Amino acid sequence: MLAYRNVGDIIGKAIQWETALRGFYEVAEVALKNPESRKLVVVLREKLVERLRILQELDVKKYGNAEWVKFVPAVADDEIVPKVSITRSSDPRQVFEVILGVDEKLERFYGSLAGSLVSREQKELFQSLALFKAEQIESIKGYMAQSGS
Numbered sequence: 001m002l003a004y005r006n007v008g009d010i011i012g013k014a015i016q017w018e019t020a021l022r023g024f025y026e027v028a029e030v031a032l033k034n035p036e037s038r039k040l041v042v043v044l045r046e047k048l049v050e051r052l053r054i055l056q057e058l059d060v061k062k063y064g065n066a067e068w069v070k071f072v073p074a075v076a077d078d079e080i081v082p083k084v085s086i087t088r089s090s091d092p093r094q095v096f097e098v099i100l101g102v103d104e105k106l107e108r109f110y111g112s113l114a115g116s117l118v119s120r121e122q123k124e125l126f127q128s129l130a131l132f133k134a135e136q137i138e139s140i141k142g143y144m145a146q147s148g149s
Helices: 007-031 035-057 092-115 120-147
Strands: 002-007 067-072
Touching: 002 007, 007 035, 007 092, 007 120, 035 092, 035 120, 092 120
Parallel strands: none
Antiparallel strands: 002 067
């Protein structure tokens, strides 16, 4: 378990991870040859970019001035964003599995964090992030099941 100085530090880490995930989407958008796969990646990337913009513009003071957010799951950057390459030769299943894995880890992190926070505003913030990830995950899994990827 870790402790962060404040919610702003956690948001900063979330922005870092979401930005790295955006990079996977951008590469996938170019790498995928199947138009349907590419279309899904574009939609998911656009949703992610919008959520990332919201995080970057977030006024953390609105979420209380609690210091030392404790009992946060210890997660290394490379546990969230793996050191893998997605290239033009990557097959769609590999691309979606990487993105899916990152989204699933972020959903668990945000959900766990929401469960350990006391402030209602802070809980709701991280619950909304977990819900967003759940929606992204469902879209990817649905597409993979439908396309046989």
